[in-house]
Amino acid sequence: MEIRCALITGGSRGIGKAICLKLAKLGYKIALNYRSDEAGAIEVVNLIKNNGGEAIAIKGDVSNYEDALNVIEKTKEIYGTIDVLVNNAGITNDKLILRMKEEDFDKVINVNLKGTFNCVKHVVPLMLKNKRGVIINLSSVIGIIGNAGQSNYAASKAGIIGLTKSLAKELGGKGIRVNAIAPGFIKTDMTEALSETVKEKLKDSIPLKRLGDGEDIAEVVSFLCSDGASYITGQVINVDGGMVM
């Protein structure tokens, strides 16, 4: 099989890490982008290499247009091409609207939504040249149902859904598929802050009665990358234990 290259943003921990490990297992060369967690990024790269895979770590803040360009240029330089882009980097900054400052709103939009645009913008010319490519954007069920205290986050994740569907329409005829995944509550550092009581309540409200793992998301990413998904584009796939239906 031809070796393909996948670029995963925010891959040093959590869901991004699980995606890197899964795609590496499937034989993808991994370009792992990280913003500041160099130790985490190196650990993931070493894990992949120790299992016989290929991986590199590339520093860059996806909310910065030039940084995003640099991450894509470096990946191209080292691996020659990019077949899969997973826009995973994301942040929260939860506050009720009365307390939310302009910068609280802007920061979340800039990383989650603009960061996704920045990476897509720089990778699409390469995919157009190749006449193929897969883009997977991490949205959230919160982008679909909303959540008190998360208006910035929900807006960014809803924006990602609009971006995904528009790009799918624009690029489908060029061999590029664009889909989004909307995770529910997944056990990572992002959800670690929730109290045990809140987690128990959440579990109770989820039909499958558990929080998700990064691997639950990575499995769906691997399917969306595969030829088995060659007739799927413009979709938002909830991976949430049945939380939203």
Ligand code: NAD
């Ligand atoms: P996490 O906080 O554990 O990891 C996020 C990663 O993104 C980190 O490695 C972080 O360094 C990186 N990152 C943040 N800002 C960045 C930037 N500007 N440039 C480059 N990298 C940056 O979070 P996670 O739970 O693994 O979430 C991964 C994605 O899944 C996010 O987009 C998140 O919104 C989404 N998601 C998570 C959950 C959940 O329950 N954990 C639910 C729905 C959606």
